[in-house]
Amino acid sequence: xxWFLKARxxxxxxxxxxxxxxxxxxxxxxxxxxxxDPALEARAREISRDIRCPVCQGETIDDSNAPIAxxxxxxxxxRLVAGDSDEAVVxxxxxxFGEGVLFNPRAxxxxxxxxxxxxxxxxxxxxxxxxxxxxxxxxxxxxxxxEEARLKxxxxx
Amino acid sequence: MIVELGHFALILAxxxxxxxxxxxxxxxxxxxxxxMALAGPAAGLQLVLIGGSFGALTWAFVVSDFSLAVVVSNxxxxxxxxxxxxxxxxxxxxxxxxxxxxLAIYGAxxxxxxxxxxxxxxxxxxxxxxxxGVAFLLFLLITSNPFWRLExxxxxxxxxxxxLQDPGLAFxxxxxxxxxxxxxxxxxxxxxxxxxxRVDAAWGRWVRPWTLxxxxxxxxxxxxxxxxxYYELGWGGFWFWDPVENASFMPWLLAGALLHSAIVVEKRExxxxxxxxxxxxxxxxxxxxxxxxxxxxxxxxxAFANDPERGVFILMILAVFIGGALTLFALxxxxxxxxGVFSLASRETALIANNILLSVAAFVVFIGTIWPLVxxxxxxxxxxxxxxxxxxxxTPFIVGLALILPPGAMLAWKRGDLRRSLxxxxxxxxxxxxxxxxxxxxxxxxxxxxxxxxxxxxxxxAGALTDVWGKTGREGFSARLSRLARLPRADWGKLSAHAGxxxxxxxxxxxxxxxxxxxRVVQLGESFPLGPYEVLLRDVREVQGxxxxxxxxxxxVTKAGAEVAVLYPEKRYYPVAAMPTTEAAIDxxxxxxxYLVLGDPQKDGGWAVRSYIEPLANWLWGGALMxxxxxxxxxxxxxxxxAAGARKVPAGVPAx
Numbered sequence: 138x139x140w141f142l143k144a145r146x147x148x149x150x151x152x153x154x155x156x157x158x159x160x161x162x163x164x165x166x167x168x169x170x171x172x173x174d175p176a177l178e179a180r181a182r183e184i185s186r187d188i189r190c191p192v193c194q195g196e197t198i199d200d201s202n203a204p205i206a207x208x209x210x211x212x213x214x215x216r217l218v219a220g221d222s223d224e225a226v227v228x229x230x231x232x233x234f235g236e237g238v239l240f241n242p243r244a245x246x247x248x249x250x251x252x253x254x255x256x257x258x259x260x261x262x263x264x265x266x267x268x269x270x271x272x273x274x275x276x277x278x279x280x281x282x283x284e285e286a287r288l289k290x291x292x293x294x
Numbered sequence: 295m296i297v298e299l300g301h302f303a304l305i306l307a308x309x310x311x312x313x314x315x316x317x318x319x320x321x322x323x324x325x326x327x328x329x330m331a332l333a334g335p336a337a338g339l340q341l342v343l344i345g346g347s348f349g350a351l352t353w354a355f356v357v358s359d360f361s362l363a364v365v366v367s368n369x370x371x372x373x374x375x376x377x378x379x380x381x382x383x384x385x386x387x388x389x390x391x392x393x394x395x396x397l398a399i400y401g402a403x404x405x406x407x408x409x410x411x412x413x414x415x416x417x418x419x420x421x422x423x424x425x426x427g428v429a430f431l432l433f434l435l436i437t438s439n440p441f442w443r444l445e446x447x448x449x450x451x452x453x454x455x456x457x458l459q460d461p462g463l464a465f466x467x468x469x470x471x472x473x474x475x476x477x478x479x480x481x482x483x484x485x486x487x488x489x490x491x492r493v494d495a496a497w498g499r500w501v502r503p504w505t506l507x508x509x510x511x512x513x514x515x516x517x518x519x520x521x522x523x524y525y526e527l528g529w530g531g532f533w534f535w536d537p538v539e540n541a542s543f544m545p546w547l548l549a550g551a552l553l554h555s556a557i558v559v560e561k562r563e564x565x566x567x568x569x570x571x572x573x574x575x576x577x578x579x580x581x582x583x584x585x586x587x588x589x590x591x592x593x594x595x596x597a598f599a600n601d602p603e604r605g606v607f608i609l610m611i612l613a614v615f616i617g618g619a620l621t622l623f624a625l626x627x628x629x630x631x632x633x634g635v636f637s638l639a640s641r642e643t644a645l646i647a648n649n650i651l652l653s654v655a656a657f658v659v660f661i662g663t664i665w666p667l668v669x670x671x672x673x674x675x676x677x678x679x680x681x682x683x684x685x686x687x688x689t690p691f692i693v694g695l696a697l698i699l700p701p702g703a704m705l706a707w708k709r710g711d712l713r714r715s716l717x718x719x720x721x722x723x724x725x726x727x728x729x730x731x732x733x734x735x736x737x738x739x740x741x742x743x744x745x746x747x748x749x750x751x752x753x754x755x756a757g758a759l760t761d762v763w764g765k766t767g768r769e770g771f772s773a774r775l776s777r778l779a780r781l782p783r784a785d786w787g788k789l790s791a792h793a794g795x796x797x798x799x800x801x802x803x804x805x806x807x808x809x810x811x812x813x814r815v816v817q818l819g820e821s822f823p824l825g826p827y828e829v830l831l832r833d834v835r836e837v838q839g840x841x842x843x844x845x846x847x848x849x850x851v852t853k854a855g856a857e858v859a860v861l862y863p864e865k866r867y868y869p870v871a872a873m874p875t876t877e878a879a880i881d882x883x884x885x886x887x888x889y890l891v892l893g894d895p896q897k898d899g900g901w902a903v904r905s906y907i908e909p910l911a912n913w914l915w916g917g918a919l920m921x922x923x924x925x926x927x928x929x930x931x932x933x934x935x936x937a938a939g940a941r942k943v944p945a946g947v948p949a950x
Binding site for chain 2: 165166167168169171186187189195197200235236237238239240241242247248251252254255258259262263266270
């Protein structure tokens, strides 16, 4: 892992580097961790795809090879076997590791800005486009609705 | 000696860029033709100097000159020649040199191919281009000089990460840079037009090829990176919504918007101010991308602290260029009066909708990418944003885009007949619904994502075909066929690019919805089911590679007793880099890839094995390729080749 210790983020071309961080050996979920019940196991996988590995940068615990990611995967399965709901399991982890482990930031509080930014910009864009369009049509044609209709009639022939 | 020449050439290039950034601009202001004429030769000279400098660095890598710091930390005498050369840009300093080289290539291209540009516009464009050059040459020379010598050269280098020694990756950065830097051309044209205070159809025609070229390169670059991630990283993922991926994705989205809005400027002389703003923003996102990658600020705040000088420098470049251009825009945009009016149902409106959706999508990617930074710097909170957010917040805009594409692309300019467009796409709609319903019935009880994606993709592809067919008139079948053969290349480009988007949508949905995964411990000689297949682990053996040792599995895939493939997944260990890698074995197919990964031996015997069926994986790269080819077809269209007439474009351009 020599290269890994000395490589600096800034020293690598484009997006390769981020991948590097996620790269190393590729073992994530191990067969011995998996639950016998396929339904529970599926839920565990679903949850662990949304949880960030606390010591890695951009990796889910589902993909990560770090020991703590494995621990987290095991905790999730333990809680599920104990009968917790999916939300309860996620809460359990957030309580212990902080909200930073959530790859899917909860849509409340300040995170609402994040979630609503896209729709808000969409509405704003539509608004600007419509008002610009209206202004332009007004300036350029300057015809009333009646005149517009008559013009259409004339042009039809 | 050669290295010193390279270094010296780089400094000279900076001097030339300074001249090119100032005198022609001054000349354009004063109407001095001699000063304006300086721009062309200066751009050519810059290319020669920076090209020479790049050649010198390449030479240092090829002969393994370990007196150079960059060569020591990124090369090794035993490295294959391809990767010695690729190593030139496989590091921060060299990749920035590549950046300025590509900038110089674009500049020289304007000087050579821009013969029909008005002298004044050409002088201004090249001056703005040179300003960007000055900024990045200074950045290179001050903070990231690749020609730094070591006092005591070591005997050998430290090699490059084996994962990066891959042909797909060797060409991934140059393509991305050709794309990023290509957007600087759109930027330079936009700023020149703002200085000039005038935008007309001809301007749109000049800007569009550059944007198109940049977009094609970005498409290929992103697809190469994604393909590499797919086959090399060992879990069949192709996109991770990682900040550095997003850094290349945002300019791609905006370039896509820009090349559509430039059509409106070219054909209808509308959307001028918006197109200029978009050109500024697209290059701005390229710079932000460079900043994200080069400073490491987003992924790790510590990397930023390690190298504050570089990060701050790029931030300054960003502030000066984008801030300056936006100020200029605020002052001058009012002058860009639009000529063409259009009604609500028109191609213009459809393209505005395209632009809004693409821009908003790019913005969502942007805010998702910087949100962790906002969290840690402004809110004092540790926040992460990953795939689930992007899937939920980004996808709807692309779905919207795909929905409006077929009828929108068929609307006439100025005043279209929405009802007629909608009627024309009814067959496409029926086909899409039928195939979607079929997929839904066949998959029985899984998520609706797959069928919906399929429906959407078929809708876009069938819509694109309908569009081209509709251009052949209303006569008999053979007459239509012969007209089809004579359609301009731009129409074929549109078909290929739009259908490529449809194919990509289908592939993304299929890979997300219908992927089959299996993780288990397998004993030697044991077989297990994988979807309709049966996989047998026949053997695991040690194999000695050229610069690694490998644990290689031999796995036989059968379907109903017939052998489908024998695959050899490997776990490799590179002793020089002390690094293990996983080499997935993939059986590529039209409808699915079989993807096998060999894991660790287990304590009580057997091997951990991961296997996947990746449905329609090849459609993903195929779709990207179709988009790129569409761009190339459009770029080779007659109206750009016969650019001589561009200056005489009459004010009222007839609709198509």
